Amino acid sequence: MLSQRLRTARKANGLTQEELAEHVCTTKGTISNYENNHSTPPNDMLRHLADILNVTTDWLLGRTDEAATPLTRRDDTRDNRSLDELLQEKIDDPDDYYFLDGYLDASEEEKKEIRRYWYDLKKQWRGRQVKESRPPSLFEITENLKKNNP
Structure with missing residues (x-):
C-alpha cells in the first residue's frame, strides 16, 4: 500500500524520484526502493515524505482513504513558467x-x-x-x- 501511494503522491506532485529524493535529503535509489516495496521508510522519513507530498502519513500507510490535502501538483516556480x-x-x-x-x-x-x-x-x-x-x-x-x- 505504502509503495503505491508514495508513487501516486509523487507523480501527482509532478516530481521525479530524483527530485523527491533531493527534497527529503536522500538518494533516488532509496525512493525507488520505497516505491518498489524493497524497503520501508523509517518514521521520521515517512513524516518528511508526507509533508513534502502534501498528504498524511495515515494516507500513505493506507489507514485512511482521505489524503487530507488534495493530490495536486506542487506550486513550484517551474509550473508558472x-x-x-x-x-x-x-x-x-x-x-x-x-x-x-x-x-x-x-x-x-x-x-x-x-x-x-x-x-x-x-x-x-x-x-x-x-x-x-x-x-x-x-x-x-x-x-x-x-x-x-x-
Missing part, C-alpha cells in the same frame, strides 16, 4: 537541441514519422535489454546509429 521558457530550457541542453532541431518546423506527417521511429527505436533498445549505469545521450545514440547505418 511559460511554454516558451520550458522550450528554451530544452533547447539550452545540447542533446535536446539536437533532437528538437527541425521538429517544430516539421509537417504533421513528418512529426508522425519521427514519433513512429522513436517508438520503434525504444522497442529495439528494450528488446536488447540494454542496461547502462547512465542513459546514453542523444548524441551517443545518433553516433551509434550512424555507425550501424552508413
